[in-house]
Amino acid sequence: MSMAGQAGRLIGTGLAPVLPLWLRLRARQGKEIPERLGERRGLGAARPPGPLLWLHAASVGESLSLIPLLVALAEKSPGLHLLLTTGTVTAASLLRQRLPAALAGRVIHRFVPLDVPRWAAAFLDGWRPDAAVFVESELWPNLTAALARRGIPAALVNARLSPRSARLWRWAPGLAREMLARFRLVVAQSEDDAARLRALGAREAQFWGQLKAAAAPPPADPAELARLRALVGTRPVFLAASTHAGEETAALEAHRLIRARLPDLLTVIAPRHPQRGDQVAALIAPLPFSRRSEGGLPGPEQEVYLVDTLGEMGLFFRLAGVALIGATLVPKGGHNPLEPAQLGCPMLLGPHTDHVRETAEALAAAGGALRVVDSATLAEAALTVLTDSGRAQAMTRAAADVAADAAHLPGRLATAILDMMPPATGTMPVPRGE
Structure with missing residues (x-):
């Protein structure tokens, strides 16, 4: 692990005692749901039997862009369960409104755990996903490291890396390479994003199209x-x-x-x-x-x-x-x-x-x-x-x-993600050095 990666692990561990206070403050501001604060510590797992794919989208735009991908995954793999995490209450609320009725029983929503090593471990040990998909620019060192230790394949889709973010990541090139190397599949939302991701270490980053372009139009009563x-x-x-x-x-x-x-x-x-x-x-x-x-x-x-x-x-x-x-x-x-x-x-x-x-x-x-x-x-x-x-x-x-022109993209991504998933074995990979 790079020095920056070790620092991220230490910082996450060091902040853990004060983060519950911060979460309660956010709850008073309406930015968290009080009775679901445990999810931010990786608690509340209720894993269904069978294959489970974890998808994470930070906020509203990223979450809604996932809906056509969720539909394509469900169509291509009828037995697949989908665990969807978000970081905001607004995203969770809109997802409830926008998810097609046919997906309601197959999509489980939780709030993503904060990037604290033991909270990431609790989340993954509870849910035991067979693979993980992150959307846009969700690069969390401790969560991705925990996935890698368990041998859980991960993808980064509709990936975005602004020029400013790329410049900032150059201050921690080792950490950037480590995190990007943990993704077996990296599909960017533009050719420019793909080039910046390749320069930071995602050597196979590709551009297939813009996932948001494939989303269904917003509804109206x-x-x-x-x-x-x-x-x-x-x-x-x-x-x-x-x-x-x-x-x-x-x-x-x-x-x-x-x-x-x-x-x-x-x-x-x-x-x-x-x-x-x-x-x-x-x-x-x-x-x-x-x-x-x-x-x-x-x-x-x-x-x-x-x-x-x-x-x-x-x-x-x-x-x-x-x-x-x-x-x-x-x-x-x-x-x-x-x-x-x-x-x-x-x-x-x-x-x-x-x-x-x-x-x-x-x-x-x-x-x-x-x-x-x-x-x-x-x-x-x-x-x-x-x-x-x-x-x-x-x-x-x-x-x-x-x-x-973007209508084909969800199906192509779904196929690549399902190909990345391991055959069902009923066992959970053993984490290395947790």
Whole structure:
């Protein structure tokens, strides 16, 4: 083990006595579920008989991107049980809403244990997975080391490594090589990510496609969609979707500019984190607006509708005539642009699309998205789409073609993961040097 790996083990062990206090504080803040805190220490195993695959996704985006892979795994291996861990309560809540009914009895959810050696050991000894799959950038030294000691094969899928993270990992090259060498399969979400992973030690890292692109579009309640459409009527709708601080200000300035041409415009602002609702409401306050979290509706007297609720983007992508994709006007890397592509909503992308670069470039090149850089270009582009139905239809057709290209990926990944799993033996590999 590298010196950095040994340091990680010592740090995890040293922090263990104070981490329960930290977890209880998070629970008081609503970031943990109090009665499930034991899961963060690796407790609460209830392993079903038969083969078990453990999949881990940190948060909302990663978790939802796994759903098509879960479906493909279940179809290809009818006897396989799926243990899915997340690091956030929000991800767990959305998974309950989005998992297909056919998977409900085969997917077990737990919160991932913190990266403490004995907690990782308790988790693995309790669940005894036959293989493990990590999503995006979930690289935990003690968890991956515990897997390796038990001889449990692991894969890293939809792997992402930003240029900044790659530079940071160069300060601990031995640890990076150790962790990446523990994965038998590394499939990156872009060619650039694959190259950076290979440079750090994942010599066989490959790019097959973007897993998020294969996810089913976010759902919408038909009755609620019909109600909102009746309320909105023929008004043009501009959506600022999954916004971050700074983007709401740009959207409101764009709203002011667009209304000079379209006085009945309705602007919908949906912050990525609903807990920012009060902050965003203060920005909107000079304008007539209503707030969804308080039961408000987009009536004819409202200029802006604040959607500070969770899990409703499917509803508003279907309602909008054009949408700004959040995290692209500020340097956050960009959220998934293929959800509006699947739902026929023309989209606008800011300059900051590092996390979805290849998808964003493909959409822009195909004519499926327009690029903007500030509130003025945002207003100009939104106005173009809202007033030119032919342009809007051409954009949605081009974006749908780009989204359709990713449909094959879950099946290919499922086959590679199942091939990695050992034959069922009924025994658990013995950990080496725990």
